[in-house]
Amino acid sequence: MPGENCLLSVVNVGKSYRTFKGQTRILRGVSFDLPKGSMAGLLGESGSGKTTIARIITGQEKPDRGSVYLDGNLLLPLGKRPFSHAADIQYVFQDPYAALEPGYTVEQTLKEPLWLCRRRRRQNTINPQEALDKVGLTYAKWAFKKIGELSGGQRQRVAIARALIPRPRLLIADESTSMLDVETANSILDVLQAVNAETGLSVLFITHQFSVIHKTCDLVFVLYKGFIVERGETSAVMNFPSSEYTRQLFESMKFLGEVKTFV
Numbered sequence: 441m442p443g444e445n446c447l448l449s450v451v452n453v454g455k456s457y458r459t460f461k462g463q464t465r466i467l468r469g470v471s472f473d474l475p476k477g478s479m480a481g482l483l484g485e486s487g488s489g490k491t492t493i494a495r496i497i498t499g500q501e502k503p504d505r506g507s508v509y510l511d512g513n514l515l516l517p518l519g520k521r522p523f524s525h526a527a528d529i530q531y532v533f534q535d536p537y538a539a540l541e542p543g544y545t546v547e548q549t550l551k552e553p554l555w556l557c558r559r560r561r562r563q564n565t566i567n568p569q570e571a572l573d574k575v576g577l578t579y580a581k582w583a584f585k586k587i588g589e590l591s592g593g594q595r596q597r598v599a600i601a602r603a604l605i606p607r608p609r610l611l612i613a614d615e616s617t618s619m620l621d622v623e624t625a626n627s628i629l630d631v632l633q634a635v636n637a638e639t640g641l642s643v644l645f646i647t648h649q650f651s652v653i654h655k656t657c658d659l660v661f662v663l664y665k666g667f668i669v670e671r672g673e674t675s676a677v678m679n680f681p682s683s684e685y686t687r688q689l690f691e692s693m694k695f696l697g698e699v700k701t702f703v
């Protein structure tokens with residue numbers, strides 16, 4: 441059984457999709473534990489099933505087998521999930537242009553989840569001003585701008601601020617910086633780190649770039665062929681990868697020069 445310090449526990453999750461080629465097994469038995477307050481990275485190549493895991497955790501997708509627990513409580517699929525559990529886990533999308541309503545002001549964008557929380561009697565939310573402050577945007581300057589006027593990086597900050605409104609326990613950032621230029625991406629990573637340090641919420645960072653995990657995460661899980669083939673502290677995994685796949689991945693990054701960004 442996972443210890444007291446475990447926030448999220450993914451246990452033996454399997455998932456197949458039916459495609460024109462027949463049944464394709466994407467996740468074969470994925471298990472990992474996320475400690476409270478951690479910054480963890482889920483690394484895997486494109487198509488390895490990272491988003492599928494995220495969708496299973498958020499309840500948008502039902503696993504064929506296995507289960508996910510938050511604080512030891514079974515997480516049900518979205519329609520059956522209590523609001524408190526749904527609000528506890530927030531998801532920041534890859535595409536900041538598709539995730540927010542361009543005609544809304546920043547304040548309207550942030551008030552929407554606040555109203556929902558009030559209607560569902562969730563206590564202990566944070567207000568739009570505080571949320572903007574946490575992502576480095578001042579209320580006076582930004583609250584009344586339309587989403588459509590903002591850059592990709594600014595939208596991603598607003599998306600993170602919106603996700604913080606219900607005071608979640610876990611934030612899943614699914615390739616949330618991959619559509620941004622390097623400088624903006626780094627500033628978003630800094631925001632996530634600051635939020636983690638300040639509020640103690642856990643962040644699961646999903647990416648196919650080890651450099652992002654190296655910069656941001658203290659823990660890493662590597663997904664390959666439907667299993668977690670590597671897990672551990674980022675620096676330990678970097679120096680002593682235990683799986684052949686991770687070793688090859690690092691070798692190819694050295695070859696491509698990406699290794700320069702994290703050694």
Ligand SMILES: Nc1ncnc2c1ncn2[C@@H]1O[C@H](COP(=O)(O)OP(=O)(O)OP(=O)(O)O)[C@@H](O)[C@H]1O
Binds near residue numbers: 459485487490491
């Ligand atoms: N609803 C679906 N129906 C059929 N196949 C699907 C469905 N959703 C995902 N897949 C397939 O499952 C595999 C894993 O998809 P997933 O989006 O989880 O990968 P990923 O690791 O997030 O990839 P990327 O890094 O490109 O975002 C892919 O081959 C994808 O085509």
Ligand SMILES: [Mg+2]
Binds near residue numbers: 490491
């Ligand atoms: Mg994905």
